[in-house]
Amino acid sequence: MLRRIWTLSNLFLLCDLVKAVPVEQIPLQDSQLQTSRQQSRLHGRFLHISDLHPDPHFKYHSSVAEEEACHRGRGPAGYYGAETTSCDSPFSLINETFRWLDENIKDSVDFVLWTGDSARHDNDELLPRNDAEIKELNEYCVNMFLQVFGDKGILTTPVVPTWGNNDVLPHNIFYPGPNRWTRAFLDIWQPFIPESQRHGFEYGGWFWTEVIPDRLAVLSINSMYFAENNAAVDGCADRTEPGYAQFEWLRIQLALLRKRGMKAIIMGHQAPARTESKSSWDETCWQKYTLWLHQYRDIVVGTVWGHMNIDHFILQDFRDVTIDSISGRTLGDRAAMDDKLTTQGLTDYLTELRELWHDLPSAPKNLGTASKKKKDKFYKEIGGHYGERYSLSLVSPSLVPNYYPTLRIVEYNISGLDSNSAQEKDLGDTPSPYLNSAISEKSFKIPNSPSKSAPPGPAYSPQTFTWLKYAQYYANLTISNNDFTTSGWKEGKHKNEEPASNPQPNPKKLTFEVEYDTADDKVYSMKDLTILSHLKLAETIGQYKSKTGVPEELDGNKRGKKKKKKKHKKKGKRKKHINRVWHAFVRRAFVGAIDDAQLEDQFGGLSLFEE
Template sequence: MPPLKALQWAALVVPNLLAQLPCGASATETQFVLQPPIDPGNGRSLVTSQRRLHGRFLHITDLHPDEHYQPHTSTEEDIACHRGNGPAGIYGAETSDCDSPMSLVNATLAWVKENLRDEIDFVVWTGDSARHDSDERMPRHNKDILAMNRRIAGAFVDTFSDDKGLIVPVVPTFGNNDIYPHNILLPGPNDILQTYTSIWKPFIPEAQRHSFEFGGWFYVEVIPNKLAVFSLNTMYFFDRNAGIDDCVHPSEPGYKHFEWLRVQLDFLRSRGMKAMLMGHVPPARTAGKQLWEETCWQKYTLWLQQYRDVITGSLYGHMNIDHFLLQDTHEIDMALISASASGKGGASVRGAMEEKLSIQSSADYLRELRDHWAKLPSPVALEQDVDEAKKRRRKGKKDKDKFGGKWAERFQLTLISPSVVPNYFPSLRVFEYNITGLEDSSTWADATRAAQLDEALPGDEEAPDVGELKRSEVPDFETEKKKKKKGKKPPEDPNLHLPDPPSKGTPPGPAYLPQTLSLLGYTQYYANLTYINNDLVAGSEDEDGDDDDAAARGWNPGKHKGQTPKHGKPQPRAFGFEVEYSTFDDEIYGLDDLTVKNYVRLAHRIGQASKKAKSLADDDGDEIDEYDEDEDEDSDPDIRGFTKGGKHKKNKKKKHKKEKALKTWLHFLKHAFVSTRSKEELEGL
């Protein structure tokens, strides 16, 4: 499938979507059931299809709208673009910690409506739709947070509706800034969950509103009978949530969340469906720090391993930087997952990650990821069959076992999208996925309109309640680990219900083996606010970049701090998003698709730029360079000119590989910060 056509500088009149709804107003008067009954036989609706599948969906995250934002105000700490004089642009103060003006949110959704709405199948919206508490003169209050979320929900309804109602399913979740107090969500049912049930009534299937009120989790069959998107409540996994303890004790909401997820994924597996997971706070975890409570990370990694035949991918926001994670199933510790074995679920040696990552702390975090990736085994074996490996005197099968087989099923992929709030440049991501064989399938809109004609059909299946399914045995991969390493078996925990693994003979799922519903790639869009705001003289940004002292205190005033706008009143250029990069034609990333194996290869290559990387030659001698087929135009021709076996050639190849790794690392950093940093700045991080 060709990538979505690049849309650059689309000039348009920006309607004030949010102004249509005063704070506290209902998001929409006409609301439609999201999970309507459909023909269980073939997934077709009982009404004529008005839409078709496009094989694309939108991921949008971290809008952080701020109704107090004022253009041409100061970006300094405790002012937060609310007053004073400074470089804050009409569409936002890019590279600063100021939140989004309402004009940016309006313009973004208007651009999406004009350019993307009719080309996508569903929307993944991963939370944080309220401002930060950055100004002591204007403290946040619960009623304001909820009112803003209601306004934003109404704007989403307007963006993705026609005159009859929603035509594109929207799957929301809340972030740590969508609740009050900040970061803290107590176990449900509670007033917060009840209020969001009302706010998101247009988006949550009627049959799941009870479970949402109970725990803040639900899913939507975005392609009826084929694909469901699960909205995870990551507040119950979040290490900074003082209202929860762990995910192993039955009294904890995190435990109940995983039980619900286990039951629902079993139900989808029995129906032959696939699932996509999404949430706000990602399962970021390095050698020293983490975002999730450790037992929650352990269970999540185990659950993804056991449902690897069902889950197509995992999408998150929160961190504002564009990057990915690889969870390693070799780090699963069954003693931590068993409450009876660990007493309190086990303590983590990792500290909590910073609340807001500065440029420097983000770079430190990304370096930690790189250092971890430096320890990955060489993925060369994944590119060979066993016979070829033997011919090269390589232990092909043994090498593949290091990855969990030829599809790298030892690992799991998490994709983290950058934000709309312009800590860098505002960003949107459009994924493309394989719809082979689904071209004539019923769409969510078909099923929604069918529900208006017939509220129930005979034969509809209902998911079983939590606890109804049988307890499974110890997972298959854990059994294999016990064969290799004898150890004391954890005490039996009657509350630990382990998911069943895929049945024998089941092929790898869409996250591993390219097939229908596999992610093919994505196009990353950004709005260059420096150009659009049209306020600053070219080259006038601070020579020293960001304020390092302020950033160290937790606030970044941005690259334009202290600058004076060139116009007395804002005179912006036409607003629009343009393509930053696309995985379909990014020659440095070289991703054929978004399967785990390709990201393992990319992570390994980035890891080779680390000082902690292993030798570029493996234990058996020369390593086959899987990247030599696509030489850079500016690469040294002498690298390819030496005779086989020459020592000089080996040194040249190692040097060339290191250059490739460094180039990939800088490319990764460039996109992590949404192209707001020069090459020189990136090299200095």
């Protein structure tokens, strides 16, 4: 069993701990894993889970104040955690989540994507983290996955992990490998890393694995080498940088998958967020990422990320790629995005996303019956009939209850997978017709784009592996903690309330329920998760009327201030919510844990309910 470093005050949480199989007892025979995967029936679904942040020092009914971090004092920290605060996850939340997965999910998914941050934050000066604790917390999470998605010590459902910025010490700082962390996690993640990938993983922390043999691979990216706030590295332009090496590795692997006729999912922790004022990645890395996704748009099915704790998506515009930016000669004036975004910071970020989407090309009404001239103009603006100018990054909210704990189940098309395994293909790669001719191979090797005869990839056109929908699950801790009679969180939800007089927890059984499902959601109205569907959604979210070119609530430099609503003389006439999609988007970004009144305070009333 794992070594215990936790205090006696947390013993009631440890009573929930599942008896896990030690990591060192898990065999690593690739053939066994491949055999078990081939024998299992595909369901066309996978699980995405992110940012578990288990905290061994979490105390029930402790203070949720930022400096006390649910570690001491007296306050409203609940049995399963303190929703809408900066506190991390108690073991009870992690254990009950895996119990729920075991009972409800494990037999209906084909693989699991686990996008990092599996240790607590370094947010308590009185309880600093150390190497041993970080390793043990990651081992604890590994064992939970093995307990649910394995059988008698053998992993039966593929689980693919990736680095989080809090999975190392100091957090955010990741030196070029091999280093002490790549060596440590080579052992910790032994059940998940194919034998053939172990050398490369030790070098840089990246690897790939076939989750559906000969058909679909997942490439686990070490986003730490791309992060703007990693002071140990310097972007992706210089050949001596690990970020440069990782893109070369990615280029080679995607080219090999193309040759084999396979498809790929790319996953990482820190999402490639990039707005006018802030970015999470070094610009040279973002530029290469956008270029790589465009050149391998026939191969990449989709990408998934975590870290930001809010539910949203990001569109990358290929026309933003330039040789100067890739080479680091013109980096712009974007500031690094804070590691821990404040509520106001997230408000600004989401509002800037909306401003970007306001300028997206708008399809003519009744596109199917529109004139050829209008159609051609629209398709030219979006880079082709399938929106090839853009690529997509899906960002899932977290399990740690910064808002409410979440899980995501993505459904994908498995038609055609009954046929024989993929065969080697020579697709006759050609330079991209959209690529800036100023970009030359003197700086780096440019990936070849798909052959002109190649069909659009699964991210663009419905086919095998196309993502069809996702169901966003959440656990309402206000109900499950069963501590207070009030509901409706503010900052530090029960901040001004006293805990129940009975010091013993009396929680309800933790249950995850569907917050929304894109398949039957009448607000988003998405027929699938292709680029075109997201372009349409983003364009709708970006709709607003303004003479100054920014949302009405920001006119006159009054960011965040709420304008007075006009009084309607006619009684009984309800105000029409013209942009209810934007309203739903920001509400879902915070997993429904913030009520409409607070959202209006944050975003301005007119941004949610335009007249």
